Amino acid sequence: MSAEKQTAGAAQADAAGAARAHYAGGVVDDVMVVGVGGQGVIMAAAIIADTAMLGGLDVKLSETRGMSQRGGSVSSHIRIGETVVAPSISPGEVDYLLAFESAEGLRLAPSVVPGGVAIVNLQQIVPPLASQGEYEYPFDAVARMKAGGGRDGAGQAGDAGYRVVAVDGNAVGERVGSVKVAGVVLVGALSTHLPFSAGTWEKAIAANVPASFLDMNLAAFAAGREVGA
Amino acid sequence: MDKVLMLGNEAIARGAWEAGVQVAAAYPGTPSTEIVTNLAGYDGVYAEWSTNEKVAYEVAFGAAMGGARALTAMKSAGASVAADPLISSVYTGINGGLVVCLAGDPGMASGMTEQDDRYFGRMSSMPMLEPADSQECYEYVKLAFDLSEDFDVPVMVRLSIQTAHQKSIVRLDETMSGDEAGRPAPERKPPDRKTEKYCLLPRFSRPLHLSLLERVERLREFSERSAEEGVLAFVEPGAGAGAGSAALPLRDGGTARIGVVTAGAAYISAREALPGASFLKLGMIHPLPVAAIRRFAAGVDRLFVVEELEPYLEEQLLAAGIACEGKRWFPQWGELTPVRVGRGFFAAGLDLPRWAQEKAAEDVSIIPRPPVLCTGCPHRGMATAMKKLDLDVHGDIGCYDLTTLPPVSHMHSAVEMGASIPMEQGFTRAGGSETGSVAVIGDSTFLHSGLTGLLNAVHQRTNVTVLIQDNSITAMTGGQTNPGNEKTLAGAETKPVDIAGICRALGVEHIETVDPYDYQACLDALKAGLAFDGPAVLITNRPCMLFPRKVGGDAYVVDEELCNACQQCMKLGCPSLSHTEVTWKNRHKVAIDVETCTGCSLCAQLCKPGAIAPAATAATKAGDA
Numbered sequence: 001m002s003a004e005k006q007t008a009g010a011a012q013a014d015a016a017g018a019a020r021a022h023y024a025g026g027v028v029d030d031v032m033v034v035g036v037g038g039q040g041v042i043m044a045a046a047i048i049a050d051t052a053m054l055g056g057l058d059v060k061l062s063e064t065r066g067m068s069q070r071g072g073s074v075s076s077h078i079r080i081g082e083t084v085v086a087p088s089i090s091p092g093e094v095d096y097l098l099a100f101e102s103a104e105g106l107r108l109a110p111s112v113v114p115g116g117v118a119i120v121n122l123q124q125i126v127p128p129l130a131s132q133g134e135y136e137y138p139f140d141a142v143a144r145m146k147a148g149g150g151r152d153g154a155g156q157a158g159d160a161g162y163r164v165v166a167v168d169g170n171a172v173g174e175r176v177g178s179v180k181v182a183g184v185v186l187v188g189a190l191s192t193h194l195p196f197s198a199g200t201w202e203k204a205i206a207a208n209v210p211a212s213f214l215d216m217n218l219a220a221f222a223a224g225r226e227v228g229a
Numbered sequence: 230m231d232k233v234l235m236l237g238n239e240a241i242a243r244g245a246w247e248a249g250v251q252v253a254a255a256y257p258g259t260p261s262t263e264i265v266t267n268l269a270g271y272d273g274v275y276a277e278w279s280t281n282e283k284v285a286y287e288v289a290f291g292a293a294m295g296g297a298r299a300l301t302a303m304k305s306a307g308a309s310v311a312a313d314p315l316i317s318s319v320y321t322g323i324n325g326g327l328v329v330c331l332a333g334d335p336g337m338a339s340g341m342t343e344q345d346d347r348y349f350g351r352m353s354s355m356p357m358l359e360p361a362d363s364q365e366c367y368e369y370v371k372l373a374f375d376l377s378e379d380f381d382v383p384v385m386v387r388l389s390i391q392t393a394h395q396k397s398i399v400r401l402d403e404t405m406s407g408d409e410a411g412r413p414a415p416e417r418k419p420p421d422r423k424t425e426k427y428c429l430l431p432r433f434s435r436p437l438h439l440s441l442l443e444r445v446e447r448l449r450e451f452s453e454r455s456a457e458e459g460v461l462a463f464v465e466p467g468a469g470a471g472a473g474s475a476a477l478p479l480r481d482g483g484t485a486r487i488g489v490v491t492a493g494a495a496y497i498s499a500r501e502a503l504p505g506a507s508f509l510k511l512g513m514i515h516p517l518p519v520a521a522i523r524r525f526a527a528g529v530d531r532l533f534v535v536e537e538l539e540p541y542l543e544e545q546l547l548a549a550g551i552a553c554e555g556k557r558w559f560p561q562w563g564e565l566t567p568v569r570v571g572r573g574f575f576a577a578g579l580d581l582p583r584w585a586q587e588k589a590a591e592d593v594s595i596i597p598r599p600p601v602l603c604t605g606c607p608h609r610g611m612a613t614a615m616k617k618l619d620l621d622v623h624g625d626i627g628c629y630d631l632t633t634l635p636p637v638s639h640m641h642s643a644v645e646m647g648a649s650i651p652m653e654q655g656f657t658r659a660g661g662s663e664t665g666s667v668a669v670i671g672d673s674t675f676l677h678s679g680l681t682g683l684l685n686a687v688h689q690r691t692n693v694t695v696l697i698q699d700n701s702i703t704a705m706t707g708g709q710t711n712p713g714n715e716k717t718l719a720g721a722e723t724k725p726v727d728i729a730g731i732c733r734a735l736g737v738e739h740i741e742t743v744d745p746y747d748y749q750a751c752l753d754a755l756k757a758g759l760a761f762d763g764p765a766v767l768i769t770n771r772p773c774m775l776f777p778r779k780v781g782g783d784a785y786v787v788d789e790e791l792c793n794a795c796q797q798c799m800k801l802g803c804p805s806l807s808h809t810e811v812t813w814k815n816r817h818k819v820a821i822d823v824e825t826c827t828g829c830s831l832c833a834q835l836c837k838p839g840a841i842a843p844a845a846t847a848a849t850k851a852g853d854a
Contacts, residue, residue, distance in 0.1 A: 092588030
């Protein structure tokens, strides 16, 4: 992935057409959402993809495969641009990693492009295999990510590193109403890095959550924007 | 124009509905399931979960004979189950259009094998279309219905999991979009009553085979014509190439005009991997437009064939005398992702900085997180009991296959739908095992293809023990209904089948219903079944925790004082159990996550010091003290 896509990435553009301008010239943003089955990864991915479509861009999303509801690792790939060819992100090309669970963030860290952004939820879900003592759960995952850990060539000359934004999505979610909206808090955190207006994101959220919980989700989104920049 | 983000499978359903499909039948199977799930939501479509893929195929086939447009969908393994009608229906032909959606799983995200389904098309002489994204799914399925009726033949729409399970933008037909009741009423053709067409006796089959061969020739002409017109195949010249092909840089400093023949998901990956090349993107992959490929090949220096799994296209090109390079560079296994195609082109000498280095996708040293049986899963009790008794366990296809993996790790075969009971018979005839052996099958799989296997055991008087893990749903694919349920896919009330009654009717004399949450009862039932002289059936009776609705219950808690860290409960592999920081004799004590515990109580039953009790009871005791 080219470096130029990074420079405009942080724009909180409200003006119509800002998103189009960001993606002019073939820039493609690769966004990967990872977590554990049942955490809401698929809904978050749908919100991100819908936002891009509402923003007038091409978007492709590859759905999680396998037995996502049974506690396994899940990941969704979202690719945004004027024209997107493949729905899956290639290794080492993730521009924005949104990790719902910190060990899953560390697992995918090698795929983040130099200069990319990793937004990682502080939640830690210890799988049964670790509980059995067969493997060590990485309780220091966020610290290791902040130290550049897990990436090829980390710390070597010329390594641009990547930004780690740690978010306590569950605590923020609880503060605005329920831990169940933690996923939308994380989407809010991501939203500050992509060139779509808050209004576009809110429309996409409305299209993906039950109407009776819309207000709480919008509050979660707003709270996420505050902690995610 | 309405633009909608759709899964490939959703787009198939939408296109089929617009094309006037009236009957859809399938058995659930990843990655094909969402086609019929979505069709069930459209007005004017009769959609059903059939008992198996062969039945589904035959229901759709009969509907087509009866004059309606019909669709069936299946995964690779399902095509093997349905192979008999799949091949025969190409002999008879159809009346109303019949579309067969066959979704393969290169990479085996959930499949048992990664067979190349395109050979079904060739073997049966069924014309085959292969879409590459959701827009093409939507368009090709409509073309497939027309083609089916124009040529009097079922038409296969072949999908890869990459196509079926990606979401991309579909531009919907303006005349139909936004109003799902807006579809013109489909016209049913008069039903067929033609003995010589539908009765495959040799005297009728022989001329039908000749007309089938003649039809293949006409389809071949159609394939060439559509390629020429750019309808089902199109050429993309390389970047900056004008009418010809672009010369791409090679690593040795030279250049070459690169052409790529490809289709479906492989096309998408190849386009991502090598954007500057010329592409001949095929839409119809049987019969192949060989003349069009030959013309394309003449304009390039090197011709590559990019396809998932077998060298299906490559071998046909080579047989036609068209020089090409394929499996020499691109893997014959697994999903063909852009990076795998890109690495292949790099190895073939192209100068491709993006793919020059192997990059890690993830840090594999981080703790693995495979799917596990849910908290409270009713399969857990029997699985733990079978491990305790050290039985040889012959499984089938369902969630219980998760017991092949740690921490339960106790299942010794899980091969294909319905295999458990007959394989157990053969194993028994070979002498069995010293500790005893058992066949394990779920309700949906038993009703799919277990009955005839059990009937065989009764008829042959083979002394087998069969455990039917009845959780009253088709769970693994996401909770589809089966004949054990009170409702059909369409939501109609129906009579749930009595599985014990079926076993009785088949002649089984030892049938016991077991509560899988009662560990001792599981052990006792297994022992009694094994001791019985003759086929014995055990049936568990607790529902799936996820479908049709999430099952909750009152949580249990661990009294840390009483817990002696013996690890008996941890053998269950329950996601709600975890180690605490506190140790006893170098072993960690255990805690229960009260948020997720459903109170199945198996851990409490295994706990020798009696440290695990319902949270309510524990609270009362604490209050007393």
